[in-house]
Amino acid sequence: MDHASKTNALNLDNFWMPFTANRQFKATPRLLAQADGMYYTDVDGNKVLDGTAGLWCCNAGHGRKKIAQAVERQLTTMDFAPTFQMGHPIAFDFATKLAEHAPGGAAAKLDRVFFTGSGSESVDTALKIAIAYQRSIGQGTRTRFIGREKGYHGVGFGGISVGGLVNNRRVFPQIPADHMRHTLDIERNAFSKGLPAHGIELADDLERLVGLHGAETIAAVIVEPMSGSAGVILPPKGYLEKLRATATKHGILLIFDEVITGFGRLGMPFGTDYFGVVPDLVTTAKGITNGTIPMGAVFASRTIYDGLMAGPENAIELFHGYTYSGHPVACAAGLATMEIYEEEGLLTRAAGLAGEWEEALHSLKGLPHVIDIRNLGLVGAVELASREGAVGARAYDVFVDCFQKGLLVRVTGDTIALSPPLIIEKEQIGTIVSMLGDALKRAA
Ligand code: PMP
Numbered sequence: 001m002d003h004a005s006k007t008n009a010l011n012l013d014n015f016w017m018p019f020t021a022n023r024q025f026k027a028t029p030r031l032l033a034q035a036d037g038m039y040y041t042d043v044d045g046n047k048v049l050d051g052t053a054g055l056w057c058c059n060a061g062h063g064r065k066k067i068a069q070a071v072e073r074q075l076t077t078m079d080f081a082p083t084f085q086m087g088h089p090i091a092f093d094f095a096t097k098l099a100e101h102a103p104g105g106a107a108a109k110l111d112r113v114f115f116t117g118s119g120s121e122s123v124d125t126a127l128k129i130a131i132a133y134q135r136s137i138g139q140g141t142r143t144r145f146i147g148r149e150k151g152y153h154g155v156g157f158g159g160i161s162v163g164g165l166v167n168n169r170r171v172f173p174q175i176p177a178d179h180m181r182h183t184l185d186i187e188r189n190a191f192s193k194g195l196p197a198h199g200i201e202l203a204d205d206l207e208r209l210v211g212l213h214g215a216e217t218i219a220a221v222i223v224e225p226m227s228g229s230a231g232v233i234l235p236p237k238g239y240l241e242k243l244r245a246t247a248t249k250h251g252i253l254l255i256f257d258e259v260i261t262g263f264g265r266l267g268m269p270f271g272t273d274y275f276g277v278v279p280d281l282v283t284t285a286k287g288i289t290n291g292t293i294p295m296g297a298v299f300a301s302r303t304i305y306d307g308l309m310a311g312p313e314n315a316i317e318l319f320h321g322y323t324y325s326g327h328p329v330a331c332a333a334g335l336a337t338m339e340i341y342e343e344e345g346l347l348t349r350a351a352g353l354a355g356e357w358e359e360a361l362h363s364l365k366g367l368p369h370v371i372d373i374r375n376l377g378l379v380g381a382v383e384l385a386s387r388e389g390a391v392g393a394r395a396y397d398v399f400v401d402c403f404q405k406g407l408l409v410r411v412t413g414d415t416i417a418l419s420p421p422l423i424i425e426k427e428q429i430g431t432i433v434s435m436l437g438d439a440l441k442r443a444a
Helices: 003-008 022-027 065-077 089-100 119-136 157-162 200-213 239-249 271-275 302-308 328-343 346-362 393-405 426-443
Strands: 032-036 039-042 047-050 112-116 144-148 177-180 218-223 253-257 281-284 296-300 370-376 379-384 410-412 415-418
Touching: 047 426, 065 328, 089 112, 089 296, 089 328, 112 119, 112 302, 119 157, 119 218, 119 253, 119 281, 119 296, 119 302, 144 157, 144 200, 177 200, 200 218, 200 239, 218 239, 239 253, 296 302, 328 346, 346 370, 346 379, 346 426, 379 393, 379 426, 393 410, 393 415, 393 426, 415 426
Parallel strands: 144 177, 144 218, 218 253, 253 281
Antiparallel strands: 032 039, 039 047, 112 296, 281 296, 370 379, 379 415, 410 415
């Protein structure tokens, strides 16, 4: 069957696709059928090099047998069990395993783990924990949150409220939140390798918002230590340290959303480790199960956990949880994933490749329309000048062209984002960059 007949045989009517221009997609579908190692295979049998680890999830690459076997074993042993007033060993085992790698290491004591089913759920959970904790220590007036312009924290009502992607917010009502300024500042930072030198003053916005609302109204500030979905925006040197200091000064909790930076993306287990700045709560998902079974987790500090445990012993300390919190099959997938990460050194492997990655990416400087290149760990971004009147159109064309030639990249606005599986070999770094370079030349 050729491509047209294969896709024509498929009914595209019923699946309402997320974050997709459905009508445009369904007119010219791109369909993946298999995945193994660093590659997808599309429905026509063409190999597609995975430049994005799926959606920043498949850090150990695709088709990992160990995970498949663990999932099958768990499904046939016990498919589901509730974790409300009940438990099962594998959820405790997985939390214990995660605690061994908890953000910030043992000293940070961020090792109390609340399971969720996704990044969005992790964010809403962290926001609720923040409010509940503040209340438990007599700070019940602290119900407001501070996020950032261009922040992405998933799609729950909490997440869109603290998030700063206009398209995420425009249609829906929100909970009280304010946003710190957060700009890319290409003028000052273009083509800086690693962390940008300029922009630490952006952190002063937290002090400004405290002045505006009063510290006693603010529960927490949430940021991605390195933001991904808004186009890979790296924190300027010293910026996160400054946020931490201001938050501490005013009794405001600091939440790091590590849904994409967690599990080795920057060359350390977490962004918290990479930046050496310790928040009070850390949200995760994606890489926690290598993308295989939906799951997320919030790491909370012992101070927060102990604070909430101080009430009456027969009361539910946090009136919150999901049917799938600590789902046994997800925990099995997660444990197998962590074993792979440990055995293959994947939580730190990106550190050894980051230099090569940086050099390869920056070789694209000078190609048509490229106005900035950014990199950190195994994350990359190539920023293109917008086509007049059509933000994102040029990058979208490059994305489609790359896919047709066998490379999966991600587009957000006019940024082409890269985040390959952490098992990537040096030659594949070269392949990704040369394929992208060719597409950029064709786009000219
Ligand atoms: N936070 C961040 C930083 C993310 O990048 C994402 C997803 N890309 C989310 C939250 C939401 O995760 P999910 O799509 O699993 O709900």
